[in-house]
Amino acid sequence: MSGNDYIKYMTGQIIAYMDLSTDEKKSRRKKHKERDALSNRWLGMVPFAMKMLWKKAN
Template structure:
């Protein structure tokens, strides 16, 4: 992605967020808090660290 495309994408995302009503933002936040986390994303940070320790010990 070139620099101009990235800036365009970020601008679109920012304006879409700003244009959403406050009630919808609040609903989204409460919904995200109540949903359980996905374990693949939760453990993604731990797995590379575990592999690093495993290879370091051997």
């Protein structure tokens, strides 16, 4: 994907998000928070630590 295509894609995503109603935006944020909390509840800091080690090694 070239840089120009990426900018077009991101602009389209931003416009689509801005066109959503406030209720839909809130429900998306809530769903995202619940998903993050679930992964942290089950796995704790292990995925975060692995990601940090991976970035440090590369």
